Amino acid sequence: MSAAMAKVSVLRYRPEQDEVPVWQDYQVPYSDDMSVLTALNYIKDELDGTLSLRWSCRQAICGSCGMMIGGKPSLACKTFLRDYPEGIRVEALAHFPIERDLVVVMDGFMDKLQKVKPYIIPKEARSLDEGEYLQTPAEMDLYAQFAGCINCGLCYAACPQVGLNPDFIGPGAIALLHRYNLDSRDGGSAERMALINSEVGVFNCTAVGYCSEVCPKMVDPANAVNVGKMNSARDYFFRFMRPAGEKGECR
Amino acid sequence: MNQALKRSHEPIFWLLFGAGGMLAALIGAMLVLITAFAVPLGLLPADAFSYANMLAFAQNLFGKAFILAVVALFFWHAVHRIFHSLHDVGIHAGTGARVLCYGTALAGTLLTVWALWTIGF
Structure with missing residues (x-):
């Protein structure tokens, strides 16, 4: 030695x-x-x-x-x-x-992961004999980067806003939420919107970007959060043009 | 748990912040260059910023729109950044600071509108 x-x-x-x-x-x-x-x-x-x-x-x-x-x-x-x-x-x-x-203690983080409904909510239910949901490589490329998350929590340790407000849903969970929203087989975006729009949602972020820098799997949570801000702003101003009482609506 | 979620009103301020930031990035440096250096140092014709020219500019509808956009959006951008920076440095400013910050921008905006109105058309 x-x-x-x-x-x-x-x-x-x-x-x-x-x-x-x-x-x-x-x-x-x-x-x-x-x-x-x-x-x-x-x-x-x-x-x-x-x-x-x-x-x-x-x-x-x-x-x-x-x-x-x-x-x-x-x-x-x-x-x-x-x-x-x-x-x-x-x-x-x-x-x-x-x-x-x-x-x-990872409990709070696990709870946040669950809140984003990180699973495919099918656009329309299919019976087993209708076969699997098909997807092209191009459709998969849209979300593949965000699917690389290994839930290590580094982005939460990097995020100053998570440090200041532990209720903030945080970079990793928002990246995961975005991954399912981008999936061509998924129809759950509207259900997930309430969380994005809420006071624990994307607007806690001040665009520091350190989350994406520390990610060991080259996921870009900062991008997911930014896209979430744009979507939320659109939802904020155009929600009055939709029928009231949609699923997952937050007042 | 969705029932407990309260919608954030941040989009209003975030969009104003974003618009101001975009405008500042595009023309902020140029405006400083022109008004603080180019005209005083004589790099541009001396009468470019003469009273008569500026008055005509402020009395033109497009001129008014430009002045309002620059002054108001820069204001909203600045106060949003200040408010969130307070939070970042550990001053967890509440409603008071919020009213003070955004109130300043609102006052600045209204003042600009008033000035552009009274200067005539």
């Missing part, structure tokens, strides 16, 4: 013994290809078994290991020690309550 060592500072929080989160430093053996996730698992396996973190796939697919690395929302598996020669500071994801160490 090379003699080079790297410093990893972790913000610890063990509710049974820490009143507030505290920093703890570890020294781990350094190599050029070592990810932060590998370093944290080295700590857990070799140095301090009490360290808690979520992880699974090690390859930016599962979205479990989102955390603040050097103050930036990042996936631990996709961030490398070599980019932090001065040592690295790892904290739980911002804007989420800490459950323990690097593990955050």
Whole structure:
């Protein structure tokens, strides 16, 4: 093993013994290809078994290991020690309550995901013997980018408005909502509009754009939110030209 | 849960903000260049901004529309940005700040309308 060592500072929080989160430093053996996730698992396996973190796939697919690395929302598996020669500071994801160490409470986020009705609401019901809903590659291209979300929560940690108003439905959920609205098989846009229009909807956004910057899957939530603003503004002024009491209407 | 959702009235202010921002981006810098540098430094003919020319401009219907759009939309753009920046820097301004910010823009707009009206046609 090379003699080079790297410093990893972790913000610890063990509710049974820490009143507030505290920093703890570890020294781990350094190599050029070592990810932060590998370093944290080295700590857990070799140095301090009490360290808690979520992880699974090690390859930016599962979205479990989102955390603040050097103050930036990042996936631990996709961030490398070599980019932090001065040592690295790892904290739980911002804007989420800490459950323990690097593990955050995701309940509020999960609830928001559910609220956007993230499933196809068919335009017209089909019976099984009518076969599947067909879609062309061009129709799929419209929403494919937004379907790349892995629910890692980095965009929520990046969004200053989520930090200021935890009720804001947030970038990830709006990107997911937009993904279904753009789907040629879906007919649920009107049902989802009430949430977009509401006080917890798109107008909480101040177009900072950091959500799209930190996304590890190249999803562009900022674009989804912006399109949502335009749609909502149109709905605001033209709603009087539609019959009242539509499904999902908000007053 | 949809029953509990309250519609946001932000589209009104967001559209005014957007229109002002668009106009500022397109002609704001040019207006500063002309009024603050080009005319005072003599890069444009000295009488380009003479009283007679400006009065004629303000008395023309298209001139009036241009002046109103520039003054009013810049106002709405600015106050919206200020109001939201207050929120960003941690001052969670309530109704008072909202009235003060947007009230300023409304007052500026009405003042411009009044001025354009009284200057005649």
